[in-house]
Amino acid sequence: MLAGPRCRNFTSLYSYLGLSLRHIPPDIPALVAQCATPPVINGRVLPTTVHTYSRRAHPPQAWFPPPSPPHNATMPPPNTPEEGVPTAGAVVPAPANTSATYILGRHHLYPEPPVSPPPRVPTAPPAATTESSRATTPNPSRSSSRPRSASRDSSASCSNRSCLLPINYQDLHYETEVDKSLECPICRTPFHLPLTTKPCGHTFCASCLDRALEIQPLCPIDRTPLDASRDVCHTRIVLDQLDRLRVRCPNRGCDYICARELLPVHYERYCEYTMVHCPDPDCDLRVARADARGDRGCLHTFTTCQYCGKEVMVAGLEEHYDADCGGHTAKCGHCNAIVVRHRMEKHTAKDCPRTMVACKWRPFGCSEWAPREVVEKHEQGLCVYQAIGRLARDRMEDRMIINELKERVSAMDERLRKSEKKEKNRSRDGGGHFGGIPSAAPFMPDLDLNHSPRAAPSYNGGTWESPEDYMLAQFERIESRMEDLRKMIMELDGHHTMRLLNDTMRLNEQIAELGSKVGVLGMHTTWLMNVQRQSRGQQRAGTTGGTPGPGIGVAGGVSGGGGSAGGREEEARRYFSSSNDVGLPLRRNSDGRNPPRL
Amino acid sequence: MPPAAGFATKRLGKELQKIHNSLPPGIDLVSAENFEEWFLDIRVLDSNPLYKDQTYRLKFKFSSSYPIEPPEVVFVKLPDRPIPIHPHIYSNGIICLDLLGQQGWSPVQNVESVCMSLQSMLTGNTKDERPPGDEDFVRANRLRPKDIDFFYHDNNV
Ligand SMILES: [Zn+2]
Ligand SMILES: [Zn+2]
Ligand SMILES: [Zn+2]
Ligand SMILES: [Zn+2]
Ligand SMILES: [Zn+2]
Ligand SMILES: [Zn+2]
Ligand SMILES: [Zn+2]
Numbered sequence: 001m002l003a004g005p006r007c008r009n010f011t012s013l014y015s016y017l018g019l020s021l022r023h024i025p026p027d028i029p030a031l032v033a034q035c036a037t038p039p040v041i042n043g044r045v046l047p048t049t050v051h052t053y054s055r056r057a058h059p060p061q062a063w064f065p066p067p068s069p070p071h072n073a074t075m076p077p078p079n080t081p082e083e084g085v086p087t088a089g090a091v092v093p094a095p096a097n098t099s100a101t102y103i104l105g106r107h108h109l110y111p112e113p114p115v116s117p118p119p120r121v122p123t124a125p126p127a128a129t130t131e132s133s134r135a136t137t138p139n140p141s142r143s144s145s146r147p148r149s150a151s152r153d154s155s156a157s158c159s160n161r162s163c164l165l166p167i168n169y170q171d172l173h174y175e176t177e178v179d180k181s182l183e184c185p186i187c188r189t190p191f192h193l194p195l196t197t198k199p200c201g202h203t204f205c206a207s208c209l210d211r212a213l214e215i216q217p218l219c220p221i222d223r224t225p226l227d228a229s230r231d232v233c234h235t236r237i238v239l240d241q242l243d244r245l246r247v248r249c250p251n252r253g254c255d256y257i258c259a260r261e262l263l264p265v266h267y268e269r270y271c272e273y274t275m276v277h278c279p280d281p282d283c284d285l286r287v288a289r290a291d292a293r294g295d296r297g298c299l300h301t302f303t304t305c306q307y308c309g310k311e312v313m314v315a316g317l318e319e320h321y322d323a324d325c326g327g328h329t330a331k332c333g334h335c336n337a338i339v340v341r342h343r344m345e346k347h348t349a350k351d352c353p354r355t356m357v358a359c360k361w362r363p364f365g366c367s368e369w370a371p372r373e374v375v376e377k378h379e380q381g382l383c384v385y386q387a388i389g390r391l392a393r394d395r396m397e398d399r400m401i402i403n404e405l406k407e408r409v410s411a412m413d414e415r416l417r418k419s420e421k422k423e424k425n426r427s428r429d430g431g432g433h434f435g436g437i438p439s440a441a442p443f444m445p446d447l448d449l450n451h452s453p454r455a456a457p458s459y460n461g462g463t464w465e466s467p468e469d470y471m472l473a474q475f476e477r478i479e480s481r482m483e484d485l486r487k488m489i490m491e492l493d494g495h496h497t498m499r500l501l502n503d504t505m506r507l508n509e510q511i512a513e514l515g516s517k518v519g520v521l522g523m524h525t526t527w528l529m530n531v532q533r534q535s536r537g538q539q540r541a542g543t544t545g546g547t548p549g550p551g552i553g554v555a556g557g558v559s560g561g562g563g564s565a566g567g568r569e570e571e572a573r574r575y576f577s578s579s580n581d582v583g584l585p586l587r588r589n590s591d592g593r594n595p596p597r598l
Numbered sequence: 599m600p601p602a603a604g605f606a607t608k609r610l611g612k613e614l615q616k617i618h619n620s621l622p623p624g625i626d627l628v629s630a631e632n633f634e635e636w637f638l639d640i641r642v643l644d645s646n647p648l649y650k651d652q653t654y655r656l657k658f659k660f661s662s663s664y665p666i667e668p669p670e671v672v673f674v675k676l677p678d679r680p681i682p683i684h685p686h687i688y689s690n691g692i693i694c695l696d697l698l699g700q701q702g703w704s705p706v707q708n709v710e711s712v713c714m715s716l717q718s719m720l721t722g723n724t725k726d727e728r729p730p731g732d733e734d735f736v737r738a739n740r741l742r743p744k745d746i747d748f749f750y751h752d753n754n755v
Contacts, residue, residue: 168604170604170605170608171604171608185705185706186609186665186666186705186706187605187608187609187665188609188612188613189608189612208705211663211666211705212666212704212705214666215666215667215700216700216701218704220704220705220706221704221706223704
């Protein structure tokens with residue numbers, strides 16, 4: 001057996017590709033791990049569902065949020081039945097499966113879903129119920145008729161029945177053109193949870209980098225040695241752009257499009273096509289959220305298709321009709337298409353291009369009545385009633401808004417009248433100090449509610465045709481007044497700023513002037529002080545010749561002590577020569593030096 | 599493993615899209631009918647007498663963990679597609695290139711970059727010879743390229 005043929009290494013190829021094989025020794029002590037925190041953007045912890053790569057067998061590295069304890073241990077969702085069952089759920093012996101743990105953590109990230117009345121909706125609280133019922137009353141005889149092995153891998157290990165399959169970000173379909181610089185060099189899709197290497201500054205998706213580092217701990221681009229737990233950090237700069245990318249919901253059948261940062265909310269809470277756990281607590285399979293609703297029980301039993309006789313899972317029946325039902329088909333009487341009989345109704349109602357239908361603007365006067373394909377074209381551009389229809393639709397919407405407002409106004413009115421009455425009663429009962437206040441005063445802000453249509457039915461008599469018109473006019477008036485006020489405020493603001501500016505300018509000038517004056521004064525003071533000091537020194541030198549001050553001349557002192565005539569002479573000369581200097585000291589002093597001595 | 603397989607498929611789909619749009623000169627896509635096996639032709643662009651007027655066929659095999667793991671790349675012999683002569687290419691088409699080994703591979707590489715590497719490897723070669731022990735190796739080897747434990751020792755070719 002050949003152990004290994006001798007061959008050669010091609011470093012030059014790397015340089016050809018502009019790559020480098022240099023193993024840069026990482027300055028590890030300097031790279032203090034700063035990213036041991038979970039990813040947080042704008043104060044919001046990033047959804048952690050995305051951390052559930054199935055390949056991770058070992059505990060998560062430091063840049064992933066630590067697995068949170070089961071959610072009901074830290075934050076029991078309000079109004080759930082599990083509060084009454086103390087040990088439910090929390091003690092579920094979670095299998096050592098990191099993905100399940102992470103998904104549990106998801107419940108910390110979003111507010112609890114609204115408590116919904118149907119008991120079997122598979123959002124968190126009901127699922128917890130099923131969980132707890134299973135925990136308290138173990139069911140030893142689980143029915144064996146179910147095809148439990150069918151798609152076991154995806155859901156079998158879930159300990160929490162409200163968990164969802166993670167969104168696969170690499171499979172998302174982007175509606176907008178994505179800049180190349182936002183693409184991960186490994187998966188070539190826009191980054192998901194981008195991580196940047198600290199030594200060399202390259203960016204990858206967290207999952208991609210994780211996979212690459214599992215094989216070898218080098219930067220995939222330049223082979224810098226990397227320590228997965230220390231040498232990477234989050235990249236916030238691109239997150240904003242990534243968040244804004246428009247994506248399509250990954251669920252089959254869903255056409256929802258939103259900004260990428262909003263996708264988890266749609267997917268986890270609203271999308272009807274998200275696969276959730278089967279409402280049957282004994283079933284490990286998943287169904288679409290819409291199917292799980294409505295107490296239909298487990299949809300994973302097999303049934304025989306009524307048309308082709310095939311064994312089909314109940315949950316997959318619709319799909320079967322659409323895709324591979326070869327059974328009793330029928331020819332559409334209009335377009336000759338072969339349609340499963342089950343679908344015929346839907347076909348004629350929605351799809352058949354030959355069925356006669358009316359233009360959708362019919363209520364507004366269009367009399368078009370033709371096969372669907374013709375009408376569709378007609379609706380797209382030819383229909384003259386389109387403009388009117390749109391207008392009418394808008395008007396209808398407006399009307400709805402007006403109605404709502406009307407209701408609110410009347411409710412307010414009612415409340416007002418009640419409190420008015422109360423106030424009156426109180427002032428009548430209490431007598432004393434409340435009497436002076438006009439009863440309507442607290443309710444008379446700038447909005448003249450007392451003149452609302454009911455209180456003053458003037459709209460009937462003359463100017464107003466209907467309460468709606470009255471309300472509209474009222475709103476317009478208020479709006480214009482608000483606009484006026486806004487303008488006034490802005491004007492005032494402008495005036496204010498101008499005045500402030502003028503004042504401060506004058507003050508600034510004055511301050512500058514004062515400053516310069518102070519400076520001049522300071523100069524004068526120094527000059528005067530120097531002159532004084534100098535003349536004092538000279539005085540001292542002149543009067544006490546025999547005892548010279550320190551620094552004036554030790555030599556003079558010594559010679560004076562000698563008592564020779566030459567010493568006297570010298571002293572006199574010194575005096576005169578320095579007195580000649582009197583005109584100069586200012587300049588000398590300004591240098592900071594002592595006046596010169598001989 | 600379903601997610602990993604999807605990963606490879608997605609990435610290869612992206613690469614294929616790019617390849618259909620443009621490829622560097624001297625590289626042509628022959629067939630890519632699935633995401634497991636692709637065939638490409640490469641030519642050497644300069645006038646190296648060893649490879650002049652020749653086209654070589656490359657076979658890429660992708661595992662489900664591509665691009666985390668390298669693809670398996672070999673030259674294929676056909677009537678009009680010989681195996682290029684090179685001190686690192688065995689006569690059965692197996693290529694000894696650290697770029698294609700577990701150690702030298704990087705997930706940022708792709709089909710195009712591998713082809714370009716091979717092109718440049720041929721372009722730079724002046725030796726009209728096979729690797730040492732070629733005959734023995736070709737006769738005895740039953741392993742797949744990725745299982746062969748190549749011993750890379752030369753850093754200057
Ligand atoms: Zn790098
Ligand atoms: Zn990636
Ligand atoms: Zn959706
Ligand atoms: Zn079920
Ligand atoms: Zn059928
Ligand atoms: Zn039809
Ligand atoms: Zn019409």
